[in-house]
Amino acid sequence: MGEGSVVGVGLIGFGTIGTGVVKVLAENADVISERLGFSLKLVRVADLDTETDRGVSLDGVVFDSNASGLIHDPAVDIVIELVGGYDIAKRFILEAISAGKHVVTANKALLALHGKEIFKAADAQGVDVLFEAAVGGGIPILRSLREGLAANHIQSVVGILNGTTNFVLTEMERCGEPFEVVLKRAQELGYAEADPTFDVDGIDAAHKLALLTGMAFGAELTFEDIPTEGIRNLAPIDMEIAGELGFRIKLLGIARAHRGAGGEERIEARIHPTMVPISSMLANVDAAMNAVEVRGDAVGPTLYYGAGAGEMPTASAVVADLMEIAREKQRGGAGPVSPLSYRPEALAQKSLVSLGEVRGRSYVRFSAVDRPGCLAGIAAALAEEGVGIESLVQRSTGAGLADVPVIVVTHPAEDHALRRALANIDASGAVTATSVALRIEEEL
Amino acid sequence: MGEGSVVGVGLIGFGTIGTGVVKVLAENADVISERLGFSLKLVRVADLDTETDRGVSLDGVVFDSNASGLIHDPAVDIVIELVGGYDIAKRFILEAISAGKHVVTANKALLALHGKEIFKAADAQGVDVLFEAAVGGGIPILRSLREGLAANHIQSVVGILNGTTNFVLTEMERCGEPFEVVLKRAQELGYAEADPTFDVDGIDAAHKLALLTGMAFGAELTFEDIPTEGIRNLAPIDMEIAGELGFRIKLLGIARAHRGAGGEERIEARIHPTMVPISSMLANVDAAMNAVEVRGDAVGPTLYYGAGAGEMPTASAVVADLMEIAREKQRGGAGPVSPLSYRPEALAQKSLVSLGEVRGRSYVRFSAVDRPGCLAGIAAALAEEGVGIESLVQRSTGAGLADVPVIVVTHPAEDHALRRALANIDASGAVTATSVALRIEEEL
Numbered sequence: 001m002g003e004g005s006v007v008g009v010g011l012i013g014f015g016t017i018g019t020g021v022v023k024v025l026a027e028n029a030d031v032i033s034e035r036l037g038f039s040l041k042l043v044r045v046a047d048l049d050t051e052t053d054r055g056v057s058l059d060g061v062v063f064d065s066n067a068s069g070l071i072h073d074p075a076v077d078i079v080i081e082l083v084g085g086y087d088i089a090k091r092f093i094l095e096a097i098s099a100g101k102h103v104v105t106a107n108k109a110l111l112a113l114h115g116k117e118i119f120k121a122a123d124a125q126g127v128d129v130l131f132e133a134a135v136g137g138g139i140p141i142l143r144s145l146r147e148g149l150a151a152n153h154i155q156s157v158v159g160i161l162n163g164t165t166n167f168v169l170t171e172m173e174r175c176g177e178p179f180e181v182v183l184k185r186a187q188e189l190g191y192a193e194a195d196p197t198f199d200v201d202g203i204d205a206a207h208k209l210a211l212l213t214g215m216a217f218g219a220e221l222t223f224e225d226i227p228t229e230g231i232r233n234l235a236p237i238d239m240e241i242a243g244e245l246g247f248r249i250k251l252l253g254i255a256r257a258h259r260g261a262g263g264e265e266r267i268e269a270r271i272h273p274t275m276v277p278i279s280s281m282l283a284n285v286d287a288a289m290n291a292v293e294v295r296g297d298a299v300g301p302t303l304y305y306g307a308g309a310g311e312m313p314t315a316s317a318v319v320a321d322l323m324e325i326a327r328e329k330q331r332g333g334a335g336p337v338s339p340l341s342y343r344p345e346a347l348a349q350k351s352l353v354s355l356g357e358v359r360g361r362s363y364v365r366f367s368a369v370d371r372p373g374c375l376a377g378i379a380a381a382l383a384e385e386g387v388g389i390e391s392l393v394q395r396s397t398g399a400g401l402a403d404v405p406v407i408v409v410t411h412p413a414e415d416h417a418l419r420r421a422l423a424n425i426d427a428s429g430a431v432t433a434t435s436v437a438l439r440i441e442e443e444l
Numbered sequence: 445m446g447e448g449s450v451v452g453v454g455l456i457g458f459g460t461i462g463t464g465v466v467k468v469l470a471e472n473a474d475v476i477s478e479r480l481g482f483s484l485k486l487v488r489v490a491d492l493d494t495e496t497d498r499g500v501s502l503d504g505v506v507f508d509s510n511a512s513g514l515i516h517d518p519a520v521d522i523v524i525e526l527v528g529g530y531d532i533a534k535r536f537i538l539e540a541i542s543a544g545k546h547v548v549t550a551n552k553a554l555l556a557l558h559g560k561e562i563f564k565a566a567d568a569q570g571v572d573v574l575f576e577a578a579v580g581g582g583i584p585i586l587r588s589l590r591e592g593l594a595a596n597h598i599q600s601v602v603g604i605l606n607g608t609t610n611f612v613l614t615e616m617e618r619c620g621e622p623f624e625v626v627l628k629r630a631q632e633l634g635y636a637e638a639d640p641t642f643d644v645d646g647i648d649a650a651h652k653l654a655l656l657t658g659m660a661f662g663a664e665l666t667f668e669d670i671p672t673e674g675i676r677n678l679a680p681i682d683m684e685i686a687g688e689l690g691f692r693i694k695l696l697g698i699a700r701a702h703r704g705a706g707g708e709e710r711i712e713a714r715i716h717p718t719m720v721p722i723s724s725m726l727a728n729v730d731a732a733m734n735a736v737e738v739r740g741d742a743v744g745p746t747l748y749y750g751a752g753a754g755e756m757p758t759a760s761a762v763v764a765d766l767m768e769i770a771r772e773k774q775r776g777g778a779g780p781v782s783p784l785s786y787r788p789e790a791l792a793q794k795s796l797v798s799l800g801e802v803r804g805r806s807y808v809r810f811s812a813v814d815r816p817g818c819l820a821g822i823a824a825a826l827a828e829e830g831v832g833i834e835s836l837v838q839r840s841t842g843a844g845l846a847d848v849p850v851i852v853v854t855h856p857a858e859d860h861a862l863r864r865a866l867a868n869i870d871a872s873g874a875v876t877a878t879s880v881a882l883r884i885e886e887e888l
Contacts, residue, residue: 020742023742024595024742027741028595028596028597028741028742031594031595031596031597032594032595034662034786034787034790035594035782035785035786035787035790036787037787132592138593138740138742138743138744138746139592139743139746140587140588140591140592140593140746143584143587143588143591143592144584144587144588144592147584147587147764147767147768148576148584148587148588148761148764149582149584149760149764150475150476150479150763150764150767151468151472151475151476151759151760151763151764151766151767152472152475152760153472153475218475218478279728281725281728281729281749284723284725284728285725291747296582296760297471297472297756298464298467298468298472298582298756298757298759298760298763299582299583299750299751299756299757299760299761300582300750300751300754300756300757301749301750301751302582302583302584302748302749302750302751303735303747303748303749303750304746304747304748304749305725305745305746305747305748305749306743306744306745306746306747307743307744307745307746310744312741312742312743312744313742313743313744315595315742316593316595316596316740316742316743317592317743319594319595319742320591320592320593320594320595322595323591323594323595324591327780327781328780330780331775331780336771336772336774336775337771338479341479342478342479343478343479343480343481346478346479
């Protein structure tokens with residue numbers, strides 16, 4: 001097609017992000033066509049709710065609740081899926097693919113669980129499925145992994161992948177308030193959902209890490225393979241002591257490639273609250289922002305930072321995907337870059353490094369009973385599992401409180417040894433609550 | 445071509461970066477072909493020095509000093525230009541383009557001066573010219589601007605674009621040593637060239653900012669349009685006081701779009717040492733690292749960080765470009781993305797905002813004569829130009845020293861007013877050396 005031609009876009013799911021996409025397509029139509037040499041035209045929108053006023057104009061756009069009609073509308077070249085969730089979204093995407101339509105989605109949950117099936121269907125049909133908005137919101141992190149760093153053996157991907165939890169952690173540190181109080185405020189401000197489980201328990205971050213791991217290492221991995229721990233157990237005292245020790249606490253997604261002497265590759269992947277050195281770039285990522293650090297064998301450490309969610313940042317990524325697909329569509333087919341960067345035949349299931357094998361220093365907070373011998377018992381239980389103590393501090397506590405915070409920083413130890421020691425201590429009667437352990441990540 | 449096919453690569457310029465490219469192509473051949481579905485093969489290398497042992501194997505590769513022979517070798521599909529400089533590099537690139545070869549280069553100086561001519565020739569021949577390594581070394585910042593953020597009106601690009609100067613500034617701050625001492629150490633460590641002019645006077649950063657400005661705003665701009673000030677005038681006391689005021693000093697490239705009420709766009713672009721808030725991401729970019737903050741109207745602030753130079757990081761970017769071109773070559777042509785992101789017909793000369801119009805707070809250090817009335821004279825000269833004083837500190841100085849450091853932080857003022865005041869003060873006999881003024885950048 002020459003200039004003046006258009007590529008037709010259909011949008012399924014007219015919520016917050018969908019509204020942002022409509023805004024970007026309208027308000028930035030000039031710069032989009034100055035870059036493409038042709039126009040993107042929103043031709044059809046489908047949503048069950050056709051009543052609510054989203055505050056944007058849909059002049060000349062078909063708007064109804066008929067998603068299937070949208071998918072099969074010949075004026076629609078690219079289908080945007082912003083319904084979310086699993087079943088219906090998957091059905092729409094597969095229906096669009098089988099109708100020969102290209103797809104853009106922000107649905108990390110779906111791709112982390114059913115990505116393989118969806119990418120295979122798209123490959124067979126010769127259509128594109130792009131999903132930049134699924135990880136890191138508006139940050140072009142997936143493009144960077146798929147293409148910008150493609151000459152590297154990726155060594156690690158470490159990121160703050162969830163804005164809600166980063167907001168909660170930043171506020172807990174700033175105000176010294178407990179998790180529940182800050183979560184409630186985050187919900188009032190719209191930073192957290194009414195049911196915050198996906199965010200605060202690390203599940204959303206695990207979805208994203210699964211996608212990043214595929215792109216980084218060519219590993220077929222679903223998010224269910226990733227050991228995941230959220231931020232519910234953290235208390236303001238943890239932030240306070242982290243600061244004294246030169247750390248900040250971030251919920252990190254961590255993935256690393258372990259290459260054995262024989263060339264076999266194993267993948268370490270985990271989500272948990274982590275102590276990061278205060279001088280690291282990741283430590284300075286505040287509020288609802290996201291950042292991902294990627295290390296490659298040639299490029300060394302790199303970092304990508306921006307808004308990880310929100311109407312307009314997410315729409316920025318969706319429309320970038322539309323532009324990439326539209327260019328390829330004008331050339332008559334799908335793009336040449338594989339969705340997970342590696343050619344499908346090069347993707348492989350890879351062995352996982354178990355969490356227990358991960359070696360490092362840890363911070364542990366015990367709620368100790370205030371009586372003689374208690375400290376000695378904790379120290380002995382750690383020693384029994386070969387976990388050395390680098391430092392130990394007993395904090396003073398308010399009058400009348402039974403439990404005394406005891407903070408231990410361990411020498412580097414394998415995780416399973418530490419966990420066994422903690423299980424013994426928690427069962428011993430020396431503590432009044434489950435001990436809280438945070439891994440310290442030095443290499444940032 | 446199917447699997448097992450190859451794309452042939454020729455390398456002109458076998459220095460540090462060229463050696464890195466040979467290493468990446470050899471050591472990462474597995475991951476490159478797993479991502480491409482075919483191989484990149486280095487078939488020919490040309491350099492005037494065919495004697496020095498670079499410590500890499502060139503088995504099966506033609507290696508001689510015949511660049512023109514390389515360009516016209518039918519086995520060479522893509523020519524990498526790593527000669528540097530202007531005349532010869534330009535001749536090689538234009539010769540390769542006219543021979544129908546795609547080009548990868550890291551030559552920011554050349555592109556910042558002659559990019560328009562080169563891109564036009566490539567467009568006419570239907571070949572690609574990619575140059576990711578020209579800005580930010582291994583950081584995929586150009587790809588991010590060209591594609592990842594393509595749906596945005598870019599509002600600003602602000603970056604630490606030169607690793608040498610960032611290393612020098614970081615060391616001056618860390619050790620409290622003068623510029624000359626730290627520069628000498630940087631030269632010994634290989635972070636600075638024997639002739640450091642291009643780096644320390646901001647010229648290299650201006651080359652890079654010119655390229656970024658084209659991509660961000662579609663502005664045809666050469667680096668000669670960019671007001672440029674280097675770091676030679678800075679003293680350790682500036683770092684020390686910056687810290688006390690909550691800032692760090694970075695050599696920034698700053699470009700912003702100013703959109704008038706009538707829709708006309710003017711571009712502000714400048715290179716100078718700048719006070720940045722210590723809590724900003726850019727303030728935490730240390731040593732020889734680079735980072736670029738890009739703000740878009742949809743995505744908000746984003747940041748890209750990594751090694752801005754060096755053998756392997758730069759090679760990572762060169763090989764990423766080879767991979768992109770090779771994919772397109774397999775499909776029979778040039779890629780669909782314009783080299784400066786905007787279609788050539790959408791690129792336009794845009795008016796520049798003069799430095800004098802730029803409004804903001806500044807830090808000024810006067811070397812005042814230690815006598816009554818001197819402070820009053822400085823204050824009066826500032827007042828005369830309408831520059832308000834937010835704070836003024838007179839530092840104690842060592843015994844026997846004639847000049848007294850006087851530090852002023854101004855209220856927001858237009859730059860030309862401040863400069864007029866400083867010229868008057870410097871000419872007045874109230875100071876013993878030229879005053880040092882640093883703009884404070886708040887919006888980071």
